[in-house]
Amino acid sequence: MSFTVDDVHVTFGETGALTGVSLTAGEGDQIALTGPSGAGKTTLLRLLNATVLPTSGTVSAFGKTLASLSPKELRAIRAKIALVPQDLALVPGLRVIQNVALGRLGTRGTLGGIRDFLFPARDTIAEIHNILERVGIPEKLYERTTSLSGGQQQRVAVARALFQKPRALIADEPVSSVDPDRARQLVELITKIATEDNITLLMSLHHHDLAQAYFPTIITLEAGKIITPPQKRASH
Numbered sequence: 001m002s003f004t005v006d007d008v009h010v011t012f013g014e015t016g017a018l019t020g021v022s023l024t025a026g027e028g029d030q031i032a033l034t035g036p037s038g039a040g041k042t043t044l045l046r047l048l049n050a051t052v053l054p055t056s057g058t059v060s061a062f063g064k065t066l067a068s069l070s071p072k073e074l075r076a077i078r079a080k081i082a083l084v085p086q087d088l089a090l091v092p093g094l095r096v097i098q099n100v101a102l103g104r105l106g107t108r109g110t111l112g113g114i115r116d117f118l119f120p121a122r123d124t125i126a127e128i129h130n131i132l133e134r135v136g137i138p139e140k141l142y143e144r145t146t147s148l149s150g151g152q153q154q155r156v157a158v159a160r161a162l163f164q165k166p167r168a169l170i171a172d173e174p175v176s177s178v179d180p181d182r183a184r185q186l187v188e189l190i191t192k193i194a195t196e197d198n199i200t201l202l203m204s205l206h207h208h209d210l211a212q213a214y215f216p217t218i219i220t221l222e223a224g225k226i227i228t229p230p231q232k233r234a235s236h
């Protein structure tokens with residue numbers, strides 16, 4: 001089992017961001033989270049790698065209860081869980097290759113990671129080029145990240161996540177800021193790669209139609225609660 005969320009409540013001050021949410025995600029499952037703004041999608045996704053801790057209830061990833069982990073154990077779990085945050089969190093001053101290389105910086109011995117980041121070995125460069133090929137922008141390897149379009153920057157964030165060789169990918173509205181056609185292409189690409197690499201995928205999506213087109217399972221949140229039981233749909 002990749003993730004288990006069991007009767008979780010998350011409260012920020014007076015706000016109940018999540019109230020009694022439970023879900024499970026098996027290895028290789030692909031789950032879309034939909035629901036209006038403020039429903040709790042981001043909070044639920046952030047629980048999965050312990051960037052938010054439950055006020056009550058438990059969250060486990062790969063068999064470990066997150067709240068009970070030492071910093072070292074938590075680092076090891078987070079190395080398996082790649083994140084594409086809504087704001088992408090790319091470093092604008094860096095070239096594409098460096099932004100992708102950041103995917104592994106937190107997950108290796110610090111010194112080895114920094115060395116490979118500053119002076120990437122030939123193998124590392126080839127690996128990053130290969131990932132950029134998979135996400136459709138191989139020619140951008142040495143470009144300045146800021147010179148890329150919004151859609152291309154989203155692909156860099158996906159490439160950075162894949163460079164981590166994750167077992168799970170968490171993407172928080174990764175297509176919120178591009179036109180519908182590009183959004184569709186990117187969701188199709190991410191689900192295809194997750195299938196090929198057997199990566200557990202959880203993605204929040206504003207567009208319910210995209211979730212329906214590409215995800216076998218959809219969970220809808222409203223006001224901090226799951227209002228639909230997970231629905232199995234015909235796979236695309």
Ligand SMILES: Nc1ncnc2c1ncn2[C@@H]1O[C@H](COP(=O)(O)OP(=O)(O)O)[C@@H](O)[C@H]1O
Nearest residue numbers: 012015016017036037038039040041042043044
């Ligand atoms: N760090 C925070 N501090 C205070 N309130 C928060 C915080 N994060 C989220 N919230 C609140 O929790 C609720 C759920 O937010 P969020 O998980 O971001 O929903 P969504 O991603 O579906 O838009 C909202 O009412 C939001 O204002």
Ligand SMILES: [Mg+2]
Nearest residue numbers: 041042043172
């Ligand atoms: Mg959100």
